Amino acid sequence: MEVETSSSSTASLVDKAVVPGDIVLDLTSMSDQTIRLGAGLRQYSDVLSVVKAGKLKFKKPNKYWVESSQKRYAPSVEDTVLGIVVDARADNFLVDIKGPTLAFLPVLAFEGGTRRNIPKFEIGTLLYVRVVKANSCMNPELSCTDASGKAAEFGSLKEGYMFDTSTGLARMLLSSPTCPILEALGRKLSYEIAVGLNGRVWVNASSPSTVILVSNAIMRSEFLSDVQQKILVEKLMQRVQG
Amino acid sequence: MEQRLANTWHMTINEKKFIESALSKNIRVDGRSPVDYRQLTIKFGREDGSSEVQLGETHVIGLVSGQIVQPYRDRPNEGTLAIFTEFSPMADPAFEPGRPGEFAIELGRLIDRGLRESRAVDMESLCIVAGKSVWAIRVDLHILDNGGNLIDTANIAALAALLTYRKPECTLGGENGQDVVVHDPEVREPLPLIIHHMPVAVTFAFFNEGDAMVIDPTHKEEAIMGGRMTATLNSNGDVCAVQKAGGDGVSLSVITHCLRLAALKAVDITSKIKNAVDSYNTARALRKVKRHNALVAPDITVPDSVMKGNQIGQLAEHQAQKFKEESTKTFDTETVVGIPKETVLFNKKNINFIRKDSDSFIGGPSNWDPYSQSIPPTFVRSSQIFPGSSTVDHKKEARTMLIESNSEETKSNNASSGLSRTSSMSQQRTTPKSLKDAVKPKSERKNRPSPASAAN
Numbered sequence: 248m249e250v251e252t253s254s255s256s257t258a259s260l261v262d263k264a265v266v267p268g269d270i271v272l273d274l275t276s277m278s279d280q281t282i283r284l285g286a287g288l289r290q291y292s293d294v295l296s297v298v299k300a301g302k303l304k305f306k307k308p309n310k311y312w313v314e315s316s317q318k319r320y321a322p323s324v325e326d327t328v329l330g331i332v333v334d335a336r337a338d339n340f341l342v343d344i345k346g347p348t349l350a351f352l353p354v355l356a357f358e359g360g361t362r363r364n365i366p367k368f369e370i371g372t373l374l375y376v377r378v379v380k381a382n383s384c385m386n387p388e389l390s391c392t393d394a395s396g397k398a399a400e401f402g403s404l405k406e407g408y409m410f411d412t413s414t415g416l417a418r419m420l421l422s423s424p425t426c427p428i429l430e431a432l433g434r435k436l437s438y439e440i441a442v443g444l445n446g447r448v449w450v451n452a453s454s455p456s457t458v459i460l461v462s463n464a465i466m467r468s469e470f471l472s473d474v475q476q477k478i479l480v481e482k483l484m485q486r487v488q489g
Numbered sequence: 490m491e492q493r494l495a496n497t498w499h500m501t502i503n504e505k506k507f508i509e510s511a512l513s514k515n516i517r518v519d520g521r522s523p524v525d526y527r528q529l530t531i532k533f534g535r536e537d538g539s540s541e542v543q544l545g546e547t548h549v550i551g552l553v554s555g556q557i558v559q560p561y562r563d564r565p566n567e568g569t570l571a572i573f574t575e576f577s578p579m580a581d582p583a584f585e586p587g588r589p590g591e592f593a594i595e596l597g598r599l600i601d602r603g604l605r606e607s608r609a610v611d612m613e614s615l616c617i618v619a620g621k622s623v624w625a626i627r628v629d630l631h632i633l634d635n636g637g638n639l640i641d642t643a644n645i646a647a648l649a650a651l652l653t654y655r656k657p658e659c660t661l662g663g664e665n666g667q668d669v670v671v672h673d674p675e676v677r678e679p680l681p682l683i684i685h686h687m688p689v690a691v692t693f694a695f696f697n698e699g700d701a702m703v704i705d706p707t708h709k710e711e712a713i714m715g716g717r718m719t720a721t722l723n724s725n726g727d728v729c730a731v732q733k734a735g736g737d738g739v740s741l742s743v744i745t746h747c748l749r750l751a752a753l754k755a756v757d758i759t760s761k762i763k764n765a766v767d768s769y770n771t772a773r774a775l776r777k778v779k780r781h782n783a784l785v786a787p788d789i790t791v792p793d794s795v796m797k798g799n800q801i802g803q804l805a806e807h808q809a810q811k812f813k814e815e816s817t818k819t820f821d822t823e824t825v826v827g828i829p830k831e832t833v834l835f836n837k838k839n840i841n842f843i844r845k846d847s848d849s850f851i852g853g854p855s856n857w858d859p860y861s862q863s864i865p866p867t868f869v870r871s872s873q874i875f876p877g878s879s880t881v882d883h884k885k886e887a888r889t890m891l892i893e894s895n896s897e898e899t900k901s902n903n904a905s906s907g908l909s910r911t912s913s914m915s916q917q918r919t920t921p922k923s924l925k926d927a928v929k930p931k932s933e934r935k936n937r938p939s940p941a942s943a944a945n
Binding site: 331347349463 | 517
């Protein structure tokens, strides 16, 4: 089978859509270089090939990875996600983070957490948590503190409304500089938002109509370009105020 | 146990409280008003009786099939109708394969009651031989995606499928005249079912102990609703079925208000279903017509030098007379006599000649119609001798000849019947014919000038 090597045109594949089997780099031409591989790439002897369909990304000096968007979430360490409490056990809470299995949140994984002040989470509480351990064979482990042990906005989210999105949209909402849709909405409305990398978004505002406006605008903006997102917000504002 | 918890869908307290508080202000989460339906899309499959309905995110497929069975003893001259539902696990994590759950049975019963007890489907027309053979119609509803309000969506799918289903035509035959002969759809056009009216289901969800009511609830709204009611009505306003299985109690005024709303919605949905079915039927009819593609009426423009003189005109009279004698019985009058007597304009569109363009017609015997028996084969062969350019002229001449002969022979009744039939001709012609075939060959024409000239 003929394999078309794109080693001479590596730069052209960056920021383009790639499918499993595409060859990103031919390593025979390089030596004494360290290349860092992210998600979706694998090294097969001399060649770096794609194993997951998505967009190839490159960050200087030597980081390559593939960004893809799914409805399901694959837990990975240091991700901040939104979880729903499903059950409370003696040692930990069982939390659903849209992964293949439920995740465990130890009852002590809070700032200043001791056996005496275990928080009481009802079933159905929405939590903003951080993934501490994630292996494919075990249930992932979560924490409501940052690496240094401080609370740092983790914990339960009160009121507001939550909806599901794809992982790609969640990443777009978290990108910096701020995503155009959030910026445009923020200029006209005041709201607060928490985005989980597992494809869950929580929105809160003073009036329900604002919340509904913001959530519907975000859901529709996934495949729009920057300019289109701004136009979408303008039209929504006109319809509401006009 | 943990795996089952991982696979179920969970709702947060935040969502529940938010949806309820928004509803108390008459706002819905997807921006609809409380009495709006989501977008309805009705599509059909290739076979008759298969429909695919999408109401927002909810997706249902309906399939209708028929079988000949023995009727029930107490109803020997009625057919049967049965509704089957299949809740695919891909529609919702709560659906499990195997035995249908409580809601699946309720949905099937509800749709069945709406169709059967309102006598929407005519059962007596499904009878073939009383007491022996009747049609058993089976409606299968497959739930592909549960986005809320499965009842309404499945009902529309069942209606759309029943309206487009065609059952094969059967006649009685055999030695004793009691055997049922089912005709192949290619041989005899299958027949649609007789549907008297369309019972449309409209579902209402109640929240906040009966304070708030919405039509067409989504999946999240269904998860937090206090109670549900479904009213099945037709566009005349007749109530076919009402179902309220448990849940919060509601007052009588709310129920009458809901029934009034349901009547309005039923009219709207009925018109949408009718439009979809009509466009499907026209597409289907077009597909059938395309098979006989030689039926397209050409735009005939008259060439300037058509008439070649008296000689041919007189000759043609004789041609036409002889032509008519030979082909009185087996002749299809539509083709040749469909010429308006009152005018000699040839570019009228209602002259349905069966050739797309004259050059394509060779005049071979395979293009012949049954009446070819009455015409000697010399006709056909000599027509092939003619050069292509002259074929059009001959056709025109033949037409003028026939018009003259028409007026002489008082075949006015033929012409009028031909006229009425030309309008329906495009639907049923089988073989292409042309007037060129009616024209006698050159050899015979040379023998006849004297009597014609003598007559004039």
